Amino acid sequence: MPKVRTKSYDYGQTEIDSLTAADPVMGEALTRLGRLERVVIPDLFAALIHAMVGQLISAKAAQTIWERLQDRCGEMTAQRLAGLSADEIQRCGMTMKKAVSIHNIARLVAQGDVHLDELRDMSDQEVIAKLTALPGVGRWTAEMLLIHSLERPDVVSWGDIAIRRGMMKPYGLETLTKEQFDRFRQRYSPHGTVASIYLWEISFE
Template sequence: MGTVITKCFDYGQDEIDALTSVDSALGEAMMRLGRIERVIIPDLFAALVHAIVGQLISAKAAVTIWERMQIQFGDITPSNLAMQSPDDIQKCGMTMKKAVCIHQIAESAAKGVFCLDELYDLSDSEVIKKVMTLNGVGKWTAEMLLINAMERPDVVSWGDIAIRRGMKKLYGHDTLTKEQFEQYRQRYSPHGSIASIYLWEISFE
């Protein structure tokens, strides 16, 4: 079985203090919850596949499929997955559409047509734009790559249902408009990703 290398998102007391100073409700929640270790996947290809697997399904289902893929294929690398057929990938429990996308991206990365390492030199918005040129990758998936692989510090995803649910719970809203979301996102800046880590936790409480 392959084991995808993981680490925890790197942040410290400075970020927590900064967020607490601009948002007392978030500050109280952070104090109550303590430090949250957000496990991320530094390898861009594995993280991208992981994000595609997680599109529109529960976190629990995503974990199951991800574990099956590692048992089935070993290391989650472009060359390894390019050798599989979309049928083989689909058998891990995902839709055929996702399996085809993952296979195409693996082939593209293995042949050097799409160079993931080039993303490190780009700004957040440029990364999103470039990654969205890949079949099956939308803005949410690109934003998850920014947080869960690249550790970019200031990402809050409107497309993430759990983040929006966390905001609603934290501030006592029944609904959340894009305008309200943007106000909170700007308030958290430049530490939006750390706010996201806590909003995820709040949404599942």
């Protein structure tokens, strides 16, 4: 069965040099960890469903459910997914609430009520506003789509526990306030997404 096409997030020496100059602690992590690959799903619909599958569960569990959902769909399109019942989607291993939200979004896209390609021409904040109007999509899910499909360069998600943990570790912080987070985020700008890729890795070390 065809699997969803993926690629790696595109970044290079410019981003690494900028982050190293802006923050020596981040620079040390960049040097120590070397180049990291981050999977991107160019297809917006597939990327949105992938992000929804990953809500509030571990990356390992999300990958298992995602594989099952792809196997059940055959091809990850709105038409195929809308053709499944919420019960069939739920049996891939997710909550019924999440399955219903995924089914409803698939139906809206398949019917032409939602046009995800419009997101490509929107600002980050416009994308977040558009997506969070959909059932079962919060700010974190929208931010994951900004990173893992649209490849927007400056996204650091406060709502991502692993990113917050990855931010606390190298700076020796016991806690992290939103104010502290925002200071780091501004320091990483305009290459926050590359910083996020490394913060994810640091959080699991």
